[in-house]
Every structure is written in C-alpha cells, then in structure tokens.
Amino acid sequence: MNEALLRSLTPSVITVLVRRGADFAAAEDAVQDALVEAVRVWPADPPRDPKGWLVTVAWRRFLDATRSDAARRRREDLVDQEPEPGATPAVDDTLQLYFLCAHPSLTPSSAVALTLRAVGGLTTRQIAQAYLVPEATMAQRISRAKRTVSGVRFDRPGDVATVLRVLYLVFNEGYSGDVDLAAEAIRITRQLAARIDHPEVAGLLALMLLHHARRAARTAPDGSLVPLAEQDRARWDTGLIAEGVGILQAALARDRLGEFQAQAAVAALHADAPAAEETDWVQIVEWYDELVRLTDSPVVRLNRAVAVGEADGPRAGLAALAALDPALPRHTAVAAHLHERDGDLTTAARLYAEAAHRAPDLAERDHLTRQAARLNARRSR
Template sequence: MGDTMESGTVDERLVRMLTPQVIAVLVRRGADFAAAEDAVQDALIEALRCWPDNRPRNPKAWLVTTAWRKFLDAARAETARRRRELTFAAEPGPGYAGESDDTLQLYFLCAHPSLSPPSAVALTLRAVGGLTTRQIAAAYLVGEATMAQRISRAKRTVAGVRLDSPGNVAAVLRTLYLVFNEGYSGDIDLAAESIRLTRQLAAGIDHPEVHGLLALMLLHHARRPARTDDGGRLVPLAEQDRGRWDTDLISEGVEILHRALARDRLGEYQAQAAVAALHADALTAEETDWPQIVGWYDELVRLTDSPIAQLNRAVAVGEADGPRAGLAALADLDPALPRHTAARAYLHERAGDTGQAARLYAEAALLAPNLAERDHLTLQAARLNTGAAPPRLGA
C-alpha cells in the first residue's frame, strides 16, 4: 500500500496487488526505479480523486496509462530523458495489462546482489509488498526517516539495472526468508506478508526451491499459535501444545514439499522443510523421527556447509544417538556460533550434568538475541538450580 492510500477511499488490497505490477511495467519500458515509483504514486493520488465517482473497468490498465503519462510529463522536463520519451511515447491501450512476468522481474530487481540484505528487504516490502515507509519502519523498530533513507539508497543502487536478463532466484528467496524470520512487530505481520509474497512468486516461477521455501514457511507458521504461552513466554517445540498447530497449513506445506521433492532437484529450503515436516508429523515430541531428521541435516550441511545447520544437526544427533554423541558433534564447531552455548546446556542436562547445564543456561541467557529467549534460558537455569524436573525430549 502506497503512502497515498491511507485514507481508505480506494480498495487497499487491490492497490497493494497492482502497485508493484504497474511499477514493473514502467521499469520494463525504460523508467528508472525511483522515477517509476514516483509516477505510480502520482497515479494513485489521481485514483483517489477519480475512482470513488468513476471507477475504471480495468484498474491496472488505468494505472499504467496514468502513471506512464505522469512519467512522461516528468521526463519532458529533463533533457537527458528525451530519447527515452521518444522511444516509449506510445501509451498502452485500454485493455493493456502488461506481461505476466512484470512483477516477477521486480522481485529480482529488489533482491539484486548489489544491495545489502537490509536494503533488499526494505525495497521488496516497499515496491513488491506495497507497504508504506512508515509501516516498514515500525516493523523493523527504526525511525521513519531512517527507513526512508535506506529505501532511497536502495533505489539509487538499482537505478541503472535493466530487467533484461535472468534474475537471481537465490537472492530473492534469501530476501523473502529474511522477511519471514522477522515474524511480527508493529502493525504488520511480516511472517504472513512474506508468505503472501512467496505464494505470488511461486505462481510466477516454476522452481522447486521456491516451492520448498513456501512449504518451509507454511510448516513453521503452522506452529505459531503454540510458540508462546498466555503470558507471552517462549514455549520450546518439545513442550508445545500440538493441538494448537494449524493442521490446514501443515497439510498444505507437506503437499507442496512432496511436489517439490518429486522434481529431484534438492535445495536447502526443501531440506529444511523436510525437517519441519518430520516435526509436524510427530503426534508427540517422543515420537519424533530423529534419525531421519539427522539424515536431512546431513543433506543440508552437504548443500550449504552452514555452521548453523551443523549446530542443529548436533542437537538432532543428541536426540537420535544420545546426548554424549550430540556433545561430541558440538565440540567440532565454533563455540561463538549463535545458540551454541544454549545447545550445550540442553545436551548437558539430558546427560544428567545439571550443575554444568545450569551454568551454561545462565551464560547462554546473556548471549540471547532477544528478550524472549533470554527469559526462557534464565528460567531454565533457575529451574535446575532449584531442582525442578528436566525438559522433555526435543529441541
């Protein structure tokens, strides 16, 4: 939703759907990214004035025509753009809706390798997601001016990039997964927004890893209602009420994953989704198929050589082969890895070393990346120091 749409006099969902498509049409026809977005914003202002009394039969064609006219008006004021004006002066006919891959190409532009991950995320949410700068800033807990500068820099970076070559699918997926992992803050549910955008991407590109990422998001999102208790405290996977998991999302995610795996082009998101599906398939934590999870982590490590994947594999080994085996696998990894100390604490507790586990939980709490994890780890240390019961199987 563009900044001009907040009055609510134009269908917000329609505008959010059409805005990236219209921007992409203008960029493909020769406008640079910033000029295209400015022209589309001007067209949306015009829509606010005209649509309540006379809504067009084809809103996208109307916006393309109006935005292109706005762009040409601006271009005429700059001598350097006269050639572009002459080349693309013909306006689209009333039935024009643009090529089907316009929005897909915009994904590639917003996730261009020349952009830093934070800039790619912000630009994707602004241009493809249609969120306002204020909404993006609130979601990332930064000032609106700071976010505006970030988006402006991103626009300048991609200003000379043409949408005339194959895009980097891996960069797009990485950007969408970064958005998903931000979860929920402010008035925007970024996890739900990233699922919406990934569904849109999956509809426009036939790539097993796109579907693998969508499956992974759906399977993780299905567990969201059970991740915190009524007091807002973190609930580990093994202790979650599985009756609160969204079975419809799980079924959809598993079905999408099976179709992707049948293509026999395994990628990291498919492997991660397979792990999530095995967790979802277990009726209780004790029934989790840990040996098969270890196998999928082996595939993920082979594909990515990711230290985080190796850490998760070590915890899974601790469940499949016993905590001492898990600690041996952890010993080969860098202790500075995020959550390494928390994993050691958990495995030491499973091995019966409660004193060592309590010390490690307390140390891990100081290293926690967010307040919820810090509070959870502090409670684990306190529980052991008071002699409470050990945790259930799983992590």
C-alpha cells in the first residue's frame, strides 16, 4: 500500500466533493472512509486511476450519509452526471482547501490540526501522537474545527499570509511520535508552492529547508541542545542548503520582499558561513532591519539585538535590548548571553538561571541551567 500516494491525493479528493456540494466536514469524513476502503481493497486490486477511485467511493459514502430525502434526491441526481473514474482531471486546484484550513475563525492550534488532517492526510491518531495529547482530545479539536468551517464558501481570494503562518506553525512544532511535523510541513509547503506562484510561498519553503538542513547538528547524542555557534557544520545538509538558497534567490529577484524571504535570507547567511566566527553579522543586522520594517515584531527586535551584539559589540546589543519589554520570551536568555560576552560573568550566570526557570521546555531549561553552572564554575576558580 502506497501511503504517500494516498496522502498526496487526499486534498484534491476533498476539494472535488466540496465542489459537488458537500460541506467540508461531510466531505472530509467521506474521504477518510474512502481511504480506509482503499487500504482494504487496493493491495489485492489496485485501481488504474487511484484518484478517480477515491472520488467515486468518497462521493458514494457522502450520499449514503445524507439522510434527508430531499437532499438525497438532489444529490443522487448528481450521481447520474458523475464522471467515470478515468475522467477525473489529472490536476485539481486544491488551493481553497489550504485557505479553508487556515480560516480566520479557527484558533491557531485548530488550524494546524485541520491542515494536517485534510491537507497532510494524517490520521487523528498520528496528529495526536505528534502533539502528545490523547487521541480523543485531538478528535474533539478536529471535529470542532470542521464544524466551524462547514458551510464556508469562498467568494473572494484566500489570505496567503494566513496559510503560510499556519504552515510555519506546523514546521515549528518539530517532531515526536511517528510523525515528523517539520518534514510534514515541508512536504505540504512544497505542494502549495507547486500550486501558487507567490514569492512568499517560495520564501517560506526556502526558510524551512535552510532551518531543516541544520537539524542533525542541533542536538548532542545525549539529547541536549547545541547552540548554533557550537554546531558541527559538517553535519549540515548541504543539499537542502543549496536548494533553499536557490529558491530564495529566485524569490528575491522578483523584488516583492516579505517577511519569510527576509527570514530565509538570515538563515542563508548563517548557512553560508564556514565557521561561526565568519558569519556576516553586519548583513544579518541589515536583514533584521528589513524585518522590523515589515513586521515591527518584538521577537524580531529581540533577534536583532543579538545580531547587533555580534556585529557592533555586546554593549551595543544590550542597548538595543534595553528598549524591549523584559517579559518578552527569551529576553532574559539573550541578556545573559550579551552580559557574558561583555565579561560580566556574575550577572550572566544569574540571568541564565532566571532564564532556565522560565524556559518553556525541558531541553531549553537544561541547556540554560548548564550555561549558568559553567559560568559559576569559571567564577569560582
């Protein structure tokens, strides 16, 4: 059974049913039933046209689930017009499905779950495992999301920026269980890039590839975090870096700069440096200036303070940091890093310990605790 094929066909099959009159929730349920049937039937009797087979079976499941006599008669009339499996278009525009899953009425977590289910083709169990929550909890989340978007009709272009933010949320979830969400986000974003010609879609794909290229070097054998400056760059995936840089260059050449392209440019400058001390921090600051102009995000300003500290010295970085809200996530950790570079080990050790106490996950907490212990050991010599 070709699971990858089933997952790749899922979005377009859902879209066909929606176009025929099914609401999203009913269409998605019918397609899931068809996928189960495909797993049962295909190994012994593979269809000549997999997509057409799925459309036919899913549409019949949808009709079977329709209880109203009036609705049944109306939809059964459509069965007579239903094309044969072989007549199903080879290419089906599934962009509406991306926009539906990123509908503004959904919470970010619900939008991510719905995208993984409908566009990614993952099962509820797989999504639950990836998020480390009970399957029943995830099933409720997906059901609520489907109810929210049921009946939504598109009479205007979808918001590409919202779709990209949802995909970036998926990517940043990383991986756990038997589903690698970072790789899944890249796969889905590749699909989107093949369907829509937009420089920011290309920018997001480039950003994902450049970040993913460093994945193998981000953790030590014991699972501890390895900071960018200390990573073994020989472990970076040069193929992904080359692909990401190529996609980014083509996007930037269109002169329609967006935040994902600018973030990818920062990642590309890190990837281009043979060693940490050879990083072009001046250019990185310039790209962060562009990001501040585009987003005015406090998180971007925080990252810019780090870059300024590298380009112009730690005191310049601390001056940039002083303008930001100390409650900002990672603010204390950045302050600790800059104070350490400025030679104030006592303050840096105290701030690392404070940052560890506020860390959102165990791996980051352990890393910051080790940083504080390292500086305290140096001070006691």
